[in-house]
Amino acid sequence: MVQQERYQLGAGAAENYERNYVPVMFAPLAERLLDSVELRPGDRVLDVACGTGIVARCAARRLDGDGRVAGLDLNVRMLDVARSVSASEGLAIEWYEDNALALPFADGSFDVVLCQQALQFFADRPAALREMHRTLAIDGLLAVSVSRSIEFRPEVAALAEALERHIGPEAAVARLSVVALGSAGELEQLVTAAGFRMVEVRSVAITHRHASVEEYLRLIESSSPSTFSVERLDEPTRRAMMVELNAALQPYVVDHALVLPMAIHLATARK
Numbered sequence: 361m362v363q364q365e366r367y368q369l370g371a372g373a374a375e376n377y378e379r380n381y382v383p384v385m386f387a388p389l390a391e392r393l394l395d396s397v398e399l400r401p402g403d404r405v406l407d408v409a410c411g412t413g414i415v416a417r418c419a420a421r422r423l424d425g426d427g428r429v430a431g432l433d434l435n436v437r438m439l440d441v442a443r444s445v446s447a448s449e450g451l452a453i454e455w456y457e458d459n460a461l462a463l464p465f466a467d468g469s470f471d472v473v474l475c476q477q478a479l480q481f482f483a484d485r486p487a488a489l490r491e492m493h494r495t496l497a498i499d500g501l502l503a504v505s506v507s508r509s510i511e512f513r514p515e516v517a518a519l520a521e522a523l524e525r526h527i528g529p530e531a532a533v534a535r536l537s538v539v540a541l542g543s544a545g546e547l548e549q550l551v552t553a554a555g556f557r558m559v560e561v562r563s564v565a566i567t568h569r570h571a572s573v574e575e576y577l578r579l580i581e582s583s584s585p586s587t588f589s590v591e592r593l594d595e596p597t598r599r600a601m602m603v604e605l606n607a608a609l610q611p612y613v614v615d616h617a618l619v620l621p622m623a624i625h626l627a628t629a630r631k
Contacts, residue, residue: 374437378412378445380579384568385622389505390415390476392564394422396628397472397501401426406470408460408492409433409478413442413453419474420451430454430470432463460488468497475504477624479550480541489554496631502556504627508563509542512623515576518608526593526601544625556629564626570618573605 399422407416410431420429431453433439439455446453458464461484473492482488492502510517516538524532541547544561551559570576612620
């Protein structure tokens with residue numbers, strides 16, 4: 361969810377995102393996010409910048425029909441997939457196409473507001489957090505996760521360096537946006553400044569596994585906005601880039617597979 365105002369996926373990318381990213385990365389993180397808030401029967405839950413809706417779906421399963429779950433995103437194709445998958449699972453979730461910087465809900469509409477791996481991409485993070493605060497009921501819970509800084513994401517560092525060298529700085533900047541809010545102190549300050557209390561930031565880590573560096577790149581290209589394309593490079597440039605990436609990520613090859621760490625900051629707070 362790269363700068364949310366502009367982020368629109370191409371045809372098929374939302375389906376690829378759900379098929380490839382969600383099981384290995386975002387489903388495990390969603391469970392960690394929900395563990396931090398301990399949903400109660402009857403809770404009203406909002407998933408901000410929901411993508412294909414994995415956080416909302418996990419929340420709906422936990423509530424098992426006793427509560428309200430809503431998901432909001434600007435991306436139409438993401439929401440199409442979210443509706444389709446939730447319907448196939450028999451989950452009652454409300455889906456909204458709208459902006460996180462101006463949530464279309466009355467004050468105090470929700471008991472829990474969640475936002476997974478999106479805040480770092482917002483053009484106005486303070487405004488988004490103020491909106492989350494506004495829509496929470498008194499004593500309501502917030503849980504937000506963002507990626508930790510680049511030293512904890514070796515594949516981001518390696519790919520950004522290779523992209524800058526072989527494609528250009530814009531491609532590198534787009535990849536580095538993933539870690540744009542990697543400071544725990546900055547995250548805590550942002551949440552506190554939005555009016556939240558009892559703010560706590562902790563680190564969480566998982567790993568995600570891919571068949572190879574090449575397979576990981578194909579996943580990124582098929583599931584993200586078109587900021588770069590290794591496949592469209594001329595063969596000598598593509599070959600040089602892949603040699604560099606394979607060398608940089610060799611320490612993360614385990615039993616002939618690429619096993620990457622994914623470290624996040626998870627912030628929780630109350631209104």
